Amino acid sequence: MAHPLDLEQTWLYPLPEFSLIALQGEDRRRFLHNQTTNAVETRTVGEWFETVFVNSTGRTLELATVYVRQDSLWIQVEANRKDFLWQWMDRFIFPFDKVELEDLSAHYRAVVLLGEKVEQDHLGWQLPAGNQWLAQSVQGVELLVSAQTGLDLPGYTVIFPATQQAVIDQLWGDLAVITPDQWEGLRIHQGRPQANKELTEDYNPLETGLWRAISFTKGCYIGQETIARLNTYQGVKQRLWRIALDRPMEAGTVITLEGQKVGVLTSVKGLTGLGYLKTKLADQGATVQVGEAIGTVEKPPYITHEYYQGPN
Template sequence: MSSSSKQRWDALKPLLRLEGSGSRDFLHGQTSADLLAAETGSLLRCCWLTATGRVRALLEIRLDERGADVLVLAGDHNAVATGFEQVIFPADQVRLKPSKPIRRLQILAQLKQEQTPEVTWLLPDEPLPKQWAAMQQASADQIESWRLKQGLPLEPGEINGDTNPFELGLTAWVSLSKGCYLGQETLAKLANSGGIKQQLRYWQANRPIAVGQKLINLEPEAGVNNRAGVITSVMQDQASTGSHGLALVRRKSLTEAELCLAEDSTRVRLSIPTGFVTPPMND
């Protein structure tokens, strides 16, 4: 595929800078990535978690000889900065500098989450390299439609401190072999037990739907709790009255091809997002 036929996601993102010889060790203990095994200069994708393994932010990290750059791809960058500041001690040999915007470029392609996308970071006033200038800049609607089909959880409905990486298909963003880090104990238990209660799914419907609407099974059982999921992201179709998006679907309903809205029985078609990596689930 030629560069001219590709599309680029081109956006400004907040970048945190860690300075000091202890940056690698500090980030190893604060994120889900194995920083000790990482090569300097390589792009690492990981999660910033709560102590109970819930995702608060998605991060991209690049290590260098003097420290590390941390790009906040999703989540509140101020919360990440504050969280880091609260646990940095003099013995860590780390200093957190104020955040600044960085221009992030990514080729839009349907990839599994374990496949690292082609990404470049630039200073906001830095000239665009020829490779990227030859690509068409994707519109906001094109990026959002790609994100939904890919199943990339970027919105507050998915990244809000209530979901864990396995529910969001982010198994590849988590190291299960490294030592202790924030949220590690919970994730280790989930990985060993397969006790995932819900998973992210791509949905389509023939009418507009709103974030937060509840899903139930098409044939509910009398006297049984028939909650099947909740809508987390929505995009209205430009060429029709329909809509599509992402939803968190409860474990018991993951094999269903269709669910319906609790309020009016509108049918919602489900499929696994292109990039979603299904975690192991024990019965």
């Protein structure tokens, strides 16, 4: 499937809503380690990583990006899940825990710089690589620059003080701007799951394909037993896939194969959708019926299904 944007060009995406929770206190790493799927306690200052909040039965609450700072953990979540996750974490902070929550959402904004030439054409400073972030002072403004776009596409995410929007406009105001509709098309093409669509308590992180955000060696955390059992016995009953459609359909449309229901469309933009399909009935390359449309099952870049290889 052709990519929705020409990545030879550099693009700017100002995140329309940016939610950031700071986790502070001596016990912050232990606390988040016990609350989410990834190994937090082994991370060092200057790293970023993804982790999943799950409930006691291993069902998904949210996929978060965490920045490890000297005195805190910055947790980036979707705006429509921030209040819920704040309350979720707060209920597990006991009187003797040295953990504090702070909402930084009103104080910071973020932009994504996307493209294969963004580094050589638009960033003239030392840059992070891999799972690293760096603090950069540009025109007196302190920026947090991470080597990720949230979509497994080349580029960087830049977090900056909300009061310094003018500096950001001066730095990159001439770049082509990605609209929210275009970003949604990119998200679906890449297979990045979203809260209230692919990320709900109807599914678990293994079904979603978020193996990147799960540690199977870290020990106990909320929902750990269920996720470990699913992994050990390869018990993932449904998996998230990209669906190429021959005509537009709406999210929520039932997906069938030879007259049998195999899943449901969770997101769609144009002729590209995401949907969960039953593992035993549909795999990569399968042709499915999506309402009145014909769909082809494809593997998007962002998600993986580990031991479920399927056809090449």
